Amino acid sequence: MKRKKLFKDKMMNKIKIQGYEKFSLEETFECGQCFRWDKVGSTYHGIALDSDVLVYYEGNSLVIEGAKENSEKLWLKYFDLERNYSEIREKLSKIDSTLKKAVEACPGIRILRQEPWETLCSFIISQNNNIPRIKGIISRLCENFGEKISQQSFLFPSYKVISNLTENDLAVIKSGFRAKYIIDAAQKVSNGEIDLKRLETMPIFEAREKLKKIRGVGPKVAECTLLYGFHRLEAFPIDVWMKRVMEDYFKGKSPDVFGEYAGIAQQYLFHYTRTNNR
DNA sequence: GTCCAGGTTTTTA
DNA sequence: TAAAAACATGGA
Numbered sequence: 001m002k003r004k005k006l007f008k009d010k011m012m013n014k015i016k017i018q019g020y021e022k023f024s025l026e027e028t029f030e031c032g033q034c035f036r037w038d039k040v041g042s043t044y045h046g047i048a049l050d051s052d053v054l055v056y057y058e059g060n061s062l063v064i065e066g067a068k069e070n071s072e073k074l075w076l077k078y079f080d081l082e083r084n085y086s087e088i089r090e091k092l093s094k095i096d097s098t099l100k101k102a103v104e105a106c107p108g109i110r111i112l113r114q115e116p117w118e119t120l121c122s123f124i125i126s127q128n129n130n131i132p133r134i135k136g137i138i139s140r141l142c143e144n145f146g147e148k149i150s151q152q153s154f155l156f157p158s159y160k161v162i163s164n165l166t167e168n169d170l171a172v173i174k175s176g177f178r179a180k181y182i183i184d185a186a187q188k189v190s191n192g193e194i195d196l197k198r199l200e201t202m203p204i205f206e207a208r209e210k211l212k213k214i215r216g217v218g219p220k221v222a223e224c225t226l227l228y229g230f231h232r233l234e235a236f237p238i239d240v241w242m243k244r245v246m247e248d249y250f251k252g253k254s255p256d257v258f259g260e261y262a263g264i265a266q267q268y269l270f271h272y273t274r275t276n277n278r
Numbered sequence: 279g280t281c282c283a284g285g286t287t288t289t290t291a
Numbered sequence: 292t293a294a295a296a297a298c299a300t301g302g303a
Contacts, residue, residue, distance in 0.1 A: 032284060123284080130283040133301065176299025181286085218286050239284040270284080281303085289296070 015072050016061040020081045023062065024108020025055060028079070031109050031271040033228050035122050035135045036142075036156075047142075048114070049074055052153040080110045080231075085264075092265050095258065098249040099265055102272035109267055111231065116196045117189060118156040119229030120211070123221045124181050140173040141182075162186035181216025188214055200230050207232070227263040236262040245269050 025044050029037040037046035043056035053066040064075050076082055089107060093100040121141075126134050138156075145157035145165070163186040170179040188194045194214065199207045204226065211222040219238070226235035236255035238246065250257065258265040 126283095127285040128283060128298080129285085129300085130302085133283075136301095174300065177287095177297090178299080216286065220285060224284075237284075241284070274284095283300100283302100285298105287296105287298080289294105291292105291294085 012066050013069055015064040015067045015075060016058070017064070017072070017076065017079075017081065018061050020062060020079075021086055022107045023079070023081065023110060024106070025057070025062075027106045027108040027271065028110045028112065031106070031267055032131070032274070033267065034112055034114060035126075035131070035138050047149075047153050047155065049078060050149070050155060052150045078113050080113060083110075085110065088261050088264055092258070092261060092268070095265075096249070099258075099269065102265075102268040105275070106268060106271045109264075109271060111233065111264060111267060112228065113231050114228050115156065116199070116225070116229040117159050120185055120189075120214075120217075120221075120225045121156070121159075121162075121182055123224040123228075124185055124214075124216050125175055125178055126224070127178065127216065127218075127221060129178075137173050137175045137178075141170075141175075144172050159186040159189040163190035178216060181214070184215040185217070199226075204232055204234060227266075233261050233263045234259075236266050239270075241270055241273055242266060245273050 026039075029039075029044055029046075034046075036048070037044050040054070043054050045052075045054050047053070049068070049071060051067055051071070053064050055062065055064050057063070062079075067075060085107075089103045093103050122134070122138055125137050125141075129137075142154040142156055145161055146154035147157075148154050162182060165183060165186075167179045167183065170182065173179075175182065185194075189196060194210060199210060202210070207226060207230070208219075208222050211217050211225055212219070217225075223235045223237035226232040227237060236258065238255075246253070255262045255266075
């Protein structure tokens with residue numbers, strides 16, 4: 001029985017990607033944009049694109065083990081590997097010397113294209129919370145209400161499913177006061193009040209206002225959702241860390257100084273100050 | 279026991 | 292209108 005499973009694992013579909021430039025799994029997964037990727041030895045285990053996968057380097061290839069057949073294109077998009085980041089890094093480096101340092105400290109970061117609903121829900125959970133606990137809550141949310149896709153893995157539950165739950169049902173995930181926010185978000189998406197499809201292309205200022213109609217979604221969560229869930233690279237989330245960065249290095253300036261890639265600039269700066277202050 | 283965590287809502291002055 | 296306090300939970 002166990003042997004059979006092992007055999008099956010061995011035969012699992014593997015995708016190999018080459019030709020990416022300065023991409024780092026560690027910098028990308030540990031920069032605070034995602035909560036469902038975990039380091040396992042020298043690999044990362046995660047659930048994305050409806051698959052339970054292991055990703056790692058093999059020579060100069062990036063391997064995605066467990067990916068669906070013919071999903072290479074989707075994974076390229078997921079990791080944003082088709083975008084010319086070296087050009088963006090150069091552009092950003094010219095804007096400011098602190099930003100230049102931040103860029104050089106973690107050039108392997110990519111902004112993932114995560115599922116919009118999962119991202120919205122995850123960042124609602126993130127408020128006034130720490131990363132280990134955010135991960136725990138999300139993992140319990142998936143185990144209790146998501147579809148099981150393998151021995152240990154569950155998909156992120158749909159908004160449809162969550163929209164029919166009560167705060168009491170959600171007690172098992174121990175999200176505290178955030179439970180009612182999660183349900184409100186699910187209901188507003190379910191009943192069409194919030195149209196995720198339209199948010200993708202809507203002018204960003206309108207999209208912000210739409211998202212903030214959800215209880216528990218303020219400027220920070222809205223901005224994170226736009227950047228990580230909708231790949232709106234001009235979105236610029238400001239949390240306690242970024243507030244400090246802005247105070248220290250960009251006093252009196254607006255995020256506009258970072259231009260169309262403000263979100264990517266934010267990610268370099270966020271990772272830079274966090275790793276330097278520990 | 280107290281403080282804090284990738285904030286937001288509610289209450290208070 | 293702006294500034295505090297409250298909000299659940301768990302680890303340090």
